Amino acid sequence: MSEQIDQALARKYDAGFVSEIESETFPVGLDEDVIRRLSAIKGEPEWMLEWRLKAYRTWLKQTEPEWAHVDYPKINYQDISYYSAPKSMKDKPKSLDEVDPELLRTYEKLGIPLHEQEMLAGVAVDAVFDSVSVVTTFREKLEEAGVIFCPISEALQKYPDLVKKYLGTVVPRGDNYFAALNSAVFTDGSFVYIPKGVRCPMELSTYFRINEQNTGQFERTLIVADEGSYVSYLEGCTAPQRDENQLHAAVVELVALEGAEIKYSTVQNWYPGDENGKGGIYNFVTKRGLCEKNAKISWTQVETGSAVTWKYPSCILKGDNSVGEFYSVALTRGKQQADTGTKMIHLGKNTKSTIISKGISAGYSNNAYRGLVRMGPGAEGARNFTECDSLLIGDKCGAHTFPYIESSNPSAIVEHEATTSKVSDDQLFLCQQRGLDPEKAVSMIVNGFCKEVFRELPMEFAVEAGKLLEISLEGSVG
Amino acid sequence: MLTIKDLHARVEEKTIIKGLNLEIKPGEVHAIMGPNGAGKSTLGYVLSGREGYEVEQGEVTFNGANLLEMEVEERAQAGLFLAFQYPVEIPGVSNMEFMKESVNAMRKARGEDELSSAEFLKKAKAACKQVNLPLDFLKRGVNEGFSGGEKKRNEIMQLIMLEPKLAILDESDSGLDVDALQVVANGVNSQRDGKRSFIVVTHYQRLLDFIEPDYVHILAQGKIVKSGGPELAKEVEASGYAWLGQAQEGEEA
Numbered sequence: 001m002s003e004q005i006d007q008a009l010a011r012k013y014d015a016g017f018v019s020e021i022e023s024e025t026f027p028v029g030l031d032e033d034v035i036r037r038l039s040a041i042k043g044e045p046e047w048m049l050e051w052r053l054k055a056y057r058t059w060l061k062q063t064e065p066e067w068a069h070v071d072y073p074k075i076n077y078q079d080i081s082y083y084s085a086p087k088s089m090k091d092k093p094k095s096l097d098e099v100d101p102e103l104l105r106t107y108e109k110l111g112i113p114l115h116e117q118e119m120l121a122g123v124a125v126d127a128v129f130d131s132v133s134v135v136t137t138f139r140e141k142l143e144e145a146g147v148i149f150c151p152i153s154e155a156l157q158k159y160p161d162l163v164k165k166y167l168g169t170v171v172p173r174g175d176n177y178f179a180a181l182n183s184a185v186f187t188d189g190s191f192v193y194i195p196k197g198v199r200c201p202m203e204l205s206t207y208f209r210i211n212e213q214n215t216g217q218f219e220r221t222l223i224v225a226d227e228g229s230y231v232s233y234l235e236g237c238t239a240p241q242r243d244e245n246q247l248h249a250a251v252v253e254l255v256a257l258e259g260a261e262i263k264y265s266t267v268q269n270w271y272p273g274d275e276n277g278k279g280g281i282y283n284f285v286t287k288r289g290l291c292e293k294n295a296k297i298s299w300t301q302v303e304t305g306s307a308v309t310w311k312y313p314s315c316i317l318k319g320d321n322s323v324g325e326f327y328s329v330a331l332t333r334g335k336q337q338a339d340t341g342t343k344m345i346h347l348g349k350n351t352k353s354t355i356i357s358k359g360i361s362a363g364y365s366n367n368a369y370r371g372l373v374r375m376g377p378g379a380e381g382a383r384n385f386t387e388c389d390s391l392l393i394g395d396k397c398g399a400h401t402f403p404y405i406e407s408s409n410p411s412a413i414v415e416h417e418a419t420t421s422k423v424s425d426d427q428l429f430l431c432q433q434r435g436l437d438p439e440k441a442v443s444m445i446v447n448g449f450c451k452e453v454f455r456e457l458p459m460e461f462a463v464e465a466g467k468l469l470e471i472s473l474e475g476s477v478g
Numbered sequence: 479m480l481t482i483k484d485l486h487a488r489v490e491e492k493t494i495i496k497g498l499n500l501e502i503k504p505g506e507v508h509a510i511m512g513p514n515g516a517g518k519s520t521l522g523y524v525l526s527g528r529e530g531y532e533v534e535q536g537e538v539t540f541n542g543a544n545l546l547e548m549e550v551e552e553r554a555q556a557g558l559f560l561a562f563q564y565p566v567e568i569p570g571v572s573n574m575e576f577m578k579e580s581v582n583a584m585r586k587a588r589g590e591d592e593l594s595s596a597e598f599l600k601k602a603k604a605a606c607k608q609v610n611l612p613l614d615f616l617k618r619g620v621n622e623g624f625s626g627g628e629k630k631r632n633e634i635m636q637l638i639m640l641e642p643k644l645a646i647l648d649e650s651d652s653g654l655d656v657d658a659l660q661v662v663a664n665g666v667n668s669q670r671d672g673k674r675s676f677i678v679v680t681h682y683q684r685l686l687d688f689i690e691p692d693y694v695h696i697l698a699q700g701k702i703v704k705s706g707g708p709e710l711a712k713e714v715e716a717s718g719y720a721w722l723g724q725a726q727e728g729e730e731a
Binding site: 424425426427429430431432433434435436437438440444445447448449450451452 | 526528529530549550551554555559560562565566567568569570571575576579580583584587619620636640
């Protein structure tokens with residue numbers, strides 16, 4: 001069976017094409033001058049440059065984390081270009097008609113048409129290509145509701161006070177090695193502000209595409225949901241198939257003020273490298289949300305891509321009665337490695353968190369769940385429930401679970417459940433005896449395993465995620 | 479429909495089927511009885527192509543095709559159905575999704591259009607009713623948390639849905655009380671249409687009171703040692719399988 005599974009898991013990556021687009025790309029290398037140039041191109045306020053430089057100086061003193069259950073060659077940060085943008089974007093096209101058609105075609109090929117009339121009704125998209133945002137759709141409609149949804153570089157010019165007030169408040173610029181690097185060199189990403197009491201009238205999404213060779217993508221997203229507001233946000237990501245590894249070090253900060261709710265979903269499909277582990281994206285990401293009183297943040301992630309993933313979307317449950325959720329599906333195959341999980345920091349009274357993690361390992365891959373649940377001294381009556389399930393396909397892969405629980409409040413309750421199972425010969429045989437081919441059978445079994453998480457995704461994307469798993473698993477059965 | 483000639487098959491290093499011959503014509507019901515370890519379940523697995531069950535020798539043709547050269551799913555699509563003795567669970571996959579995929583895979587293989595959701599649902603509801611399963615069964619995960627009896631009825635439900643040419647029932651009676659046995663048997667009998675054939679594998683004669691076979695074969699030590707009509711099952715009921723030991727030895731001598 002494992003031979004069949006291996007075949008079915010042989011990889012096919014649909015988004016691996018390269019777009020022929022003339023770009024302005026910085027020479028490789030990183031120093032303070034590069035940061036100054038970057039900040040100047042973006043036309044940033046002086047304080048932003050200072051902030052970046054401070055982050056850079058902190059980063060220089062830090063060392064790359066080595067505690068994760070992943071193994072990759074040392075990254076030479078001087079071999080990376082820190083800025084690349086299509087030349088056509090230099091004049092800042094005012095409307096979609098002025099955007100380079102090749103750029104639009106790239107997104108169409110990826111199944112994300114940027115013309116509003118062709119789009120999924122009810123989803124606004126910010127399309128980020130290498131280091132810049134190409135276009136943000138449905139802006140007028142959102143503005144009517146008072147919602148701000150724009151590239152963060154634009155927000156720095158139009159709403160500097162709002163950005164300054166919240167940037168770095170959840171993920172401080174020196175938080176960790178990759179977050180500090182991002183703070184120094186971040187190029188684009190999305191900024192969202194939902195005013196008090198507003199329910200965002202549509203789903204917001206950002207689509208990240210790495211195209212240029214030897215560049216890193218350092219996106220920064222900041223979402224602020226003011227009191228009593230609601231927003232659902234989704235990000236997707238793909239990259240061309242290349243033999244070199246590329247670095248993607250993002251920071252996402254969420255601020256949910258009193259009574260606000262943010263639902264943040266990720267479908268991550270960066271190029272995972274080939275079957276021998278050559279190429280692929282290093283996905284080193286810091287995502288964290290802060291909940292004030294009665295607020296709720298829900299992270300849902302479907303991680304199928306990247307050569308190496310290092311990512312722990314977390315919630316700081318500062319306000320009383322606030323709620324944090326983490327729903328995750330991480331699929332690794334070939335030689336992919338993932339070390340992912342969450343941190344739930346309970347500070348307020350009666351705070352609640354739920355963690356549902358589904359790890360699927362196939363081929364020679366390694367998949368680790370790492371999660372911290374901390375009950376602070378003030379977390380009176382707080383509760384956590386963690387369920388973390390691993391599914392193994394074949395016998396050469398690994399699943400690992402590293403739960404950390406720290407409780408400083410005797411009234412807090414922490415529950416942890418973990419299971420490990422295999423796609424069994426019996427299940428495969430039953431499906432085949434009922435007429436299904438082995439690939440269909442495995443993808444159905446895996447989809448069933450992930451159901452609890454897929455349920456949490458916005459509907460359009462749940463279908464997408466199911467299909468993505470199917471493609472990812474193609475050829476993994478035998 | 480099915481012709482088995484001099485079949486030898488092994489599981490790992492052990493030869494279990496040792497020269498089995500059987501001819502099944504359309505519409506016939508053949509009961510295969512025998513003591514534990516005779517190779518009854520093995521026969522079902524070998525015919526359906528389960529991995530690990532290796533044919534050493536012999537031929538099997540199914541409606542003119544060489545069955546042994548076909549993949550598991552190709553055999554299923556060609557109309558061979560196996561009702562499992564111990565159906566496995568598939569957590570999170572609802573019976574409905576599972577059966578819809580299955581029914582449509584079979585239809586596709588026959589060059590037919592997929593069923594619409596409405597058509598499928600109608601069919602599924604009717605099948606549930608026939609084996610006395612409540613409709614919410616369709617929403618539950620495949621065999622997830624089902625009782626033994628529910629699992630067996632679920633297998634028959636699938637049989638009704640998939641309309642195979644040949645159904646192999648692997649001890650579909652084991653662990654059932656009389657009422658459940660009746661339900662399973664009624665489900666099977668409803669599918670006897672003069673064309674569909676059945677191989678009913680059982681240890682006890684009991685099931686054959688409800689599903690009357692055309693032929694009864696006694697399988698022992700990997701081959702059919704005695705064939706007859708329904709009366710043979712009664713004989714077994716009366717005298718057990720003890721006589722087999724001597725018969726076997728006598729034959730080999």
